[in-house]
Amino acid sequence: MKARLIVNPNLCTGCRTCELACSFTHMVGGKPGLSRIYPLDGGFKDLYVPVVCLQCEDPACAKSCLVDAITRNPETGAMVLDEQKCVRCMACVAACPFGCSLFDRINNLVVKCDLCDGDPACAHFCPTKALEYKPIEEHILKSTG
């Protein structure tokens, strides 16, 4: 059984706790890093959508990376970016159709959601359970990709 990060915008209040949790989980040299998740305006009153990497089946980020710095972690299913391999060409940042490969200007790093190695901090801290990390039956994964 694998797990998925489930986003339910109905429950999101736009409190940005997930952003904080993400930053503090991805520290760079003792300082909070760039958040990989953003609760954004959903276009209707009191509607917020936490935008985060969808860990695509056919990921544009990995396809655009000419040095193979982005690969799938077989355990978690997350597309993981290897900072040591990345040469900051920004191809993936430009190519992701959801804008979820990000450039951290302060630390000169290209970053993306790695599902915290299978224990996503955002889901842990989301007070309303708009973000949940839930096991999913293999057959559902197969039919939805």
Add this chain to the structure above:
Amino acid sequence: MVNITINGKLVQAYEGEMLLAAIRRENIDIPALCHHEAVEPYGACRLCMVEITKNEWDGWKNHVTSCLYPVEEGLIVNTHTPTVIELRKTILDLFLASSPHSTVIKKLAAEYGITRTSYEEVPDSTDCILCGLCTRICDKMGFSAISAVGRGHGKEIAPPLKEPPPDCVGCLSCAYICPTHYIQFTDNGKERTIWGKKFKLLRCEKTGLPTITEEFAAYLIKHREIPEDYFKINDLSHRRELALKMGQITQWGREA
């Protein structure tokens, strides 16, 4: 897993990896100027030199470039013996003669106690240490826009015929990877120049903010099958659009 000893500590290394990777995992600081994870090891700078031996070698020791030496069961590695430090000092002394103005070289040499080269400084020196990282990354990415030209003293990195390289897409990877920051470029948010070639930057249709060069995007569309549409807006606008789309679907659910 392979068992090796680094500076007296028994550690486990992965089959097939190079010594340098195992050394770095132990947070031991050794200089490795011509090394980068994105390209194959090359062994040009010699700074990552370490001492190796084995119990069964009867006291025989060898000095090898750790970036190029695969781990082996029972290997005993020492990264800071007096001989290793002496070797590194000699190399830095030479680099200081060929690139006397490089802040990276000066700093590294100073860490090893050298503030002035004992050799004669090379006239018309540059900060390029000919480590080949720029040409290797450009080859790896599939562009091969630049290469080492000339031999011996006159050797330098340059585009063919020293003219703006036709195959360069302005991705700046070479400038990023250069350990001495020798490769210069300019970027004013509209136009980028590297190796004497000018590039126009793509701009987000919504925010007007620049992304990558038109040439680089064209390459990714053609050779990596990234849909052209993806490059019309930048990452921020993509996130905003996704939020609006998902917002709409959620709203339908609420109304139903």
